[in-house]
Amino acid sequence: MSIETIVAIFVPLIALIFTALTFKRNADKDTGATAAERATMNANISYIRTSIDEIKLDNKSIQKDVSELTKKVVEVEASTKSAHKRLDDLMKG
Secondary structure, eight states: OOHHHHHHHHHHHHHHHHHHHHHHHHHHHHHHHHHHHHHHHHHHHHHHHHHHHHHHHHHHHHHHHHHHHHHHHHHHHHHHHHHHHHHHHHHHO
16 A cells, blocks of 8 residues: 555545544534523523512502502591681681
């Protein structure tokens, strides 16, 4: 077997081996990048979920405050009406 034949056989084999190794290395990098992206997205989703829960709690608190203020306004209006009636009675009498 001549040296040219040996080279002709081994060069493509070596190229094939390097191609396979390069492909595997790139696949590992892609897997690592995908895992990092997923971890980042999961962290962001968790942060969004926590923020939404806080907003819901704040909203409930605001609704409670508005309800209490509405009750107080009704009381103040009734008191004001009563005071106006008393003033009108004093002015007439």
